[in-house]
Amino acid sequence: MHPALLQILAANPQSGVALPPRWGWYVILYFFLGGLAGGLLAIAAALDAVGDDRDREAVRLAHRLAFPLVLVCGALLTIDLGQPLRFWHMLIKSNRFPEPLLKPWSPISLGSWIVMVFAIIAFVEFLGTLADAPGDNAGDDVLTKWAWLAKFRRDTLVPARERVRSWPSAVHRTWQALAALAGLALAGYTGVLVTGTSRVAWHNARLMGALFLLSGASTAYALLMLLLVRRGRGAADTTVRKLGAADQWAVGFELLVLALMLISLGALGRPFWSGGFGVVFWLGVVGIGLIIPLARHWIALGPGEHGVTRAARCVLIGGFLLRVVIVMSPQYPAVPLWHL
Amino acid sequence: MAKGFYTDTTACIGCKACQVACHQWNDIPAAEGGRTELSGDSYDNTQTLSAENWRHVKFIEQITEDRTQEGFLQGSRWLMMSDVCKHCVHAACLEVCPTGAIIRTEFDSVFIQQDACNGCRACVAACPFGVVDIGRDGKAHKCTMCYDRLQNGREPACAQACPTESIRFGDIPDLMKLADARVAQLKEQHIDAYVYGKEDIVGGLNAFYVLVDEPHVYGLPEKPELGSKNVDEGFALSGVAAAALAVTGLVSFRKSRMDEKAGAATEDHH
Numbered sequence: 001m002h003p004a005l006l007q008i009l010a011a012n013p014q015s016g017v018a019l020p021p022r023w024g025w026y027v028i029l030y031f032f033l034g035g036l037a038g039g040l041l042a043i044a045a046a047l048d049a050v051g052d053d054r055d056r057e058a059v060r061l062a063h064r065l066a067f068p069l070v071l072v073c074g075a076l077l078t079i080d081l082g083q084p085l086r087f088w089h090m091l092i093k094s095n096r097f098p099e100p101l102l103k104p105w106s107p108i109s110l111g112s113w114i115v116m117v118f119a120i121i122a123f124v125e126f127l128g129t130l131a132d133a134p135g136d137n138a139g140d141d142v143l144t145k146w147a148w149l150a151k152f153r154r155d156t157l158v159p160a161r162e163r164v165r166s167w168p169s170a171v172h173r174t175w176q177a178l179a180a181l182a183g184l185a186l187a188g189y190t191g192v193l194v195t196g197t198s199r200v201a202w203h204n205a206r207l208m209g210a211l212f213l214l215s216g217a218s219t220a221y222a223l224l225m226l227l228l229v230r231r232g233r234g235a236a237d238t239t240v241r242k243l244g245a246a247d248q249w250a251v252g253f254e255l256l257v258l259a260l261m262l263i264s265l266g267a268l269g270r271p272f273w274s275g276g277f278g279v280v281f282w283l284g285v286v287g288i289g290l291i292i293p294l295a296r297h298w299i300a301l302g303p304g305e306h307g308v309t310r311a312a313r314c315v316l317i318g319g320f321l322l323r324v325v326i327v328m329s330p331q332y333p334a335v336p337l338w339h340l
Numbered sequence: 341m342a343k344g345f346y347t348d349t350t351a352c353i354g355c356k357a358c359q360v361a362c363h364q365w366n367d368i369p370a371a372e373g374g375r376t377e378l379s380g381d382s383y384d385n386t387q388t389l390s391a392e393n394w395r396h397v398k399f400i401e402q403i404t405e406d407r408t409q410e411g412f413l414q415g416s417r418w419l420m421m422s423d424v425c426k427h428c429v430h431a432a433c434l435e436v437c438p439t440g441a442i443i444r445t446e447f448d449s450v451f452i453q454q455d456a457c458n459g460c461r462a463c464v465a466a467c468p469f470g471v472v473d474i475g476r477d478g479k480a481h482k483c484t485m486c487y488d489r490l491q492n493g494r495e496p497a498c499a500q501a502c503p504t505e506s507i508r509f510g511d512i513p514d515l516m517k518l519a520d521a522r523v524a525q526l527k528e529q530h531i532d533a534y535v536y537g538k539e540d541i542v543g544g545l546n547a548f549y550v551l552v553d554e555p556h557v558y559g560l561p562e563k564p565e566l567g568s569k570n571v572d573e574g575f576a577l578s579g580v581a582a583a584a585l586a587v588t589g590l591v592s593f594r595k596s597r598m599d600e601k602a603g604a605a606t607e608d609h610h
C-alpha cells in the first residue's frame with residue numbers, strides 16, 4: 001500500500017480506504033450540466049410563479065435548455081458505465097422486468113430516479129415552450145421551417161396547452177413546486193452522492209450537496225443572464241437585474257458554504273486546496289468563480305452589458321472548475337493536471 | 341448460520357497459495373497478462389486487492405535498524421496477512437448498489453451478480469476497505485466466498501489451499517472462539533494481539549483477522565464508517581441551502597417588481 005495512504009489511515013481512524021472510482025470527465029461534465037439544468041428548471045419555476053410578462057423570455061429560455069441538457073446528462077451517465085447497455089438496471093430490476101428498483105438510502109439509486117423525474121418534467125415544459133407562438137426565441141425558426149413540427153404544434157401542442165391553461169391555479173402552483181423541487185434535487189443530489197462514498201475527503205464533506213446545489217443555481221442564473229444580454233436585453237433590463245440580484249445571493253451563499261466545508265474538513269480537505277489542484281481551486285473556483293462575481297461592482301469588469309456578461313462567464317467557469325477539483329483531487333492527488 | 345473466514349495473520353507464511361487457488365478455481369486471468377511490476381518498496385508483487393486479485397497476501401516488512409530478531413514476532417519481523425473481501429454484516433457496497441446486483445447470500449456472504457452489474461462503480465467508492473474493483477469487462481469484481489463451492493458443500497478454495505491453517509472457514513461463532521483463544525495464547529507470549537472485525541467494525545466482519553500491530557499497518561481502517569453515514573445529513577443541509585435559495589430567489593424576483601411599482605406610484609404622485 002502506498003505510504004501516503006498509510007499515513008492518512010494512521011491520522012484518521014474514522015476514514016476508509018475506498019479505491020478511486022475512476023470518475024473522470026464524463027462525471028465532471030454531468031455534475032456541471034446536471035447542476036445547470038436543475039438550476040434552470042428551479043429558476044424558471046420561481047420566475048414563472050412570481051415574475052411578470054417581461055420575465056417570460058427567461059422562463060422560456062430556461063425551459064428550452066433544461067430538457068436538452070438533461071438528455072446530454074443521461075448520455076454522459078450512460079457512456080460512463082462499464083456496461084452502457086445495462087443503463088436501465090438503474091431503474092428496473094433486471095431479473096424481474098419491469099418491476100422498478102429504488103433504494104432511497106442510496107444516493108446513486110435515488111439520483112437515477114431524480115434524473116428520470118426531472119427529464120419528464122423538463123420534457124413537458126419543453127413542449128410547453130414549443131406551443132408558444134413562434135417569435136424571436138432560440139430555436140423558434142425550427143417551428144416554422146419544419147412542416148411536421150409546425151403541424152404537431154398546431155394540432156397537438158397548442159390545443160393541449162389551452163386545455164392545461166384552463167386547469168385550476170392550484171394545479172399550476174403544484175406543478176411549479178414539483179418542477180422547482182426536481183431542479184433543486186438534481187442540482188444537489190450529486191454532491192450528496194460524493195458524500196456517500198468512503199474516500200476520506202468526500203465522505204467527511206457533509207456540505208457537498210449544499211455546495212453543488214448553490215453552484216448549480218448560481219451557474220444557471222449566470223447562463224440565463226448571459227443569454228438574455230446576448231439577445232439584446234441590456235444590463236438595466238428588469239429580468240437581468242432580478243437574476244443578477246438572486247445570483248449575488250447564490251454566489252454569496254456558495255462562498256460561505258465552501259468556507260464552512262473547508263473549515264469542517266480541516267486537514268482532510270487538503271486534496272481540494274493543495275498541490276496542483278490547489279492552484280485551480282484558489283484561482284479558478286474561489287477567485288474567478290466566486291470573488292470576482294461577488295465584487296463585480298467594485299472590480300472593473302466593464303460597465304453595463306460587459307460587466308454582466310463577464311461576471312456571468314466567471315461564475316460559469318468557476319462552477320465547472322469546482323466540479324473538476326472536487327471530483328479529481330481526492331482520486332488523483334499526486335497527478336499533474338496536464339496528465340489527466 | 342453465517343459462514344466466514346478467520347485469518348490468523350501470525351500463522352501466515354506468505355506463500356500465496358490462497359491467491360493461486362483463488363485464481364485457479366475462479367478462472368481469474370493474471371493482471372497485465374502476467375507481467376510482474378514490482379512496487380519497489382516491498383517483496384509483495386501483487387500489491388493490492390483488485391478485480392484480478394480477490395485474495396491478496398500482504399507483506400509488511402518491519403525491519404529494525406540493527407536488523408535483529410528477538411524471537412517470535414519480536415524485533416525485526418515480517419507480518420503477513422491474506423486479505424480478502426470482509427463480507428461485512430453492514431456492507432456499504434450492497435447498501436449503495438443501485439442495480440441490485442450485490443446481494444447477501446444464504447451463507448451471509450456478499451455476492452456480486454455479474455449478469456446484473458452495469459459497472460456504475462458506486463460500490464468501488466463505497467467500500468471502506470478498498471476491496472471492490474472494476475475489471476476489464478467493465479463490471480465490479482471481488483471475492484465471492486466461492487459461492488459455487490459453498491452451494492455444493494465445499495469450503496472456499498483459499499481456505500482449502502492454505503498450508504498453515506492461517507485461513508480457516510466455518511461458522512462465525514465457532515471461528516470467533518478460535519480467534520479469541522489464539523489471542524489469549526499470543527498474549528501469554530507477550531504479543532499484543534487482538535481480533536479485528538468484531539461488532540465495532542461496521543457491525544462485524546464475516547472475514548476477520550488476528551492482528552499484532554495497529555490496523556493501519558495492515559492497510560486497514562481503524563474505525564471505518566459506512567459511506568451512507570453522512571448521507572441523511574448531506575440531504576438535510578442541501579435542504580437548508582435550497583430553502584435559502586428559494587427565499588432569496590423569490591425575494592429578488594419580487595423585490596424588483598415591488599421597486600418598480602413603488603417607482604411608478606411615485607411618478608404618478610408627482
